[in-house]
Amino acid sequence: MLIRGARVFDPARGLDAPRDVAIDRGRIASVAPAGSEDPSGDRVIEAAGRLLLPGFVDLHTHLRTPGREDEEDIASGTAAAAAGGYVGICAMPNTEPVVDNAAVLSSMLELAEASAAVSVAFLGAISRGQEGVHLSDMWDLAEAGAIAFSDDGRPVASAGLLSSAFRSAKLVGLPLSLHCEDRSLASPGVMNEGEVSARLGLAGMPAAAETGAVARDLEVAAYEEGRVHIAHVSCGRSLELIEAARAAGTRVTCEATPHHLLLDEEDAASLDANFKMNPPLRAARDREALVTALASGAIDCIATDHAPHAAQEKETPFEEAPFGVIGLETAFPVLYTGLVLTGKVSLEALVLAMSTRPAEAFGLPAPAIAAGGEANLCLVDVKEEFAIIPGSFRSKSRNTAFGGRRVKGRIMLTVAGGRVAHKESS
């Protein structure tokens, strides 16, 4: 395959130039100046004016498998990922059953081997059944291939258990990805606690429920000299705490979601359940702080927190709906349009946060557009505007917060693990 004349943009390698990229048997055979490759081969993609990027890596995907295959399965979830330019995703373990032992993980890896369109890595649970009492089989999980541990969705309440988890994780050299939320403060809230919740009469989830947990978890991580990844940061104050910990030498990375970077509590005032997620959409100043931190690199990673829900579960009054929105298919176009085209964040910062740095955070091979490596890349049409149509999603679920939004940055082609995982017909 030859991708001709695209603007190849790979900031980790300092590459930004028109190039012909030849792919042979799954590997990048050459990255040559545009026009230098013979265009007569059988699979030539004319890509002048398009953007060729290293493929994206998502650290926070809910594949809902096993247990809720009606909402997502590995085939549909990875097809959605490929359609979003992702070449690798990391599946959260809060499934039914929970991925807390090697048997469940091995069966998921087998299933992924058979049906995944892009590379799937799995996080193991921190605690057995994510019940926050006993450690999961962390060492077995690591041996079976887990790349990190998380009790995402059911935050670790006990500092003692968290401390033990860091010690056990240290033996196998894996990070903990932490959903920082003090449930005793956040429950029974359904949206950010603020002016909007006061006006609407909805129970609020205060920022302190997140920031207090972030502070504690960073303290425990520092105490244990552990590797910690703070999932879906939503508050400006959390970023200050993370920066302080990083400055003090704690090995901390963090992620923010597209919806927290682009939306805020005013969007939730519509009471559309597709604006209900946990952590909730925060105040505008929190969103602005996240954007600034993404631009500066203080936020290491974009993660989708892709959380599929059956349509009937979201077609309810706001308070009854479950938390969560999907994001794999929309992440790049909404961020490119909302942050890069508006000049708030550089394309370089966005690509590093979607590709290179997430891979590094969980010790995965970082996608690169360089001769010799496995082809993991995506080709983007940055010119044509289009509307996000949930009905056309590859995901089994439709619960996006960006339905109808007009954006640029359609993913035309995704090559994952050397194979074409997605190709737009247009």
Add this chain to the structure above:
Amino acid sequence: MNRHLLSINDLSRADFDSLLATAEKDFLELSQRDIKKVPTLRGRTIIDLFYEKSTRTSTSFELAGKRLSADVINVKADSSSAGKGESLKDTVLTLNAYRPDIIVARHPHVGAPAFMAAHTAAHVINAGDGMGEHPTQCLLDVFSLKQAYGDLRGLRVAIVGDILHSRVARSNIAGFQKMGMQVALVAPPGLLPRRAEALGAAIFHSLDELANVEVVYLLRMQKERHEGANFVPSLREYISHFCVGRRHLREGQRVLHPGPVNRGVEIENELADSSENLILQQVEAGLAVRMAVLYRIIIDSAAVAKETSGPRLTTRV
């Protein structure tokens, strides 16, 4: 040696040498004889005061005292007034009133033997205090190693397993180092004390380190202290990463274990029965070494008393 044996650090290198020599020369062969008794401590009274379960230590101290012809009384906390809520201080004051020469003490709390020593005129021997120390175990281990290896200088030993809860590890690190050995600790992070580097030994988290030592010292997994805790993800995972079997060892490597052994947990069944381990030699050494300790603690202080021409055991509380 000092009046009391509370910590391995109470013993100088000279004390080590003299205790080990006494054990070997005077007492090791005694067990082989038909008449296994000498009159050395005739008329002396020894109280073995045990607040924790014990087989090896209590049996060997009792037997050691009896073979030295002392009058030995065993007091088990669960069948004594301590079980009725008597304070340790009152129990010791009461026993002291019988004017024992030696109290051998095991207690679940660190420092209890030292506390007893402050309230009795008797010599106190620490037979294990909580997660603190077990100095006679260290002596018998050093004795066993000398029997197997001769000179211990430069010998490398890995202490493996539940170091967090181990009084044996705490005494042995210091004791082995005193003998010129190099000590490595091998355990998962959760089974090492916080700031384990304070113990002064190199720290490793993998059995791979066994390739770099001559001696493998296995500790008992103290399962009773693990209830509800999360020191390791599970016992099964501990076993798959840290249970030592013959396959981890090479020719000439010797294995020690203070007992009681958890077969299939810290030591594979086959290794527990193999000639590579010195476990039964350790038990045998335990008797000779404890005889030496009982003997020398009396004799040395009598010598001191003679030199200073003061009366023997006149301390009053």
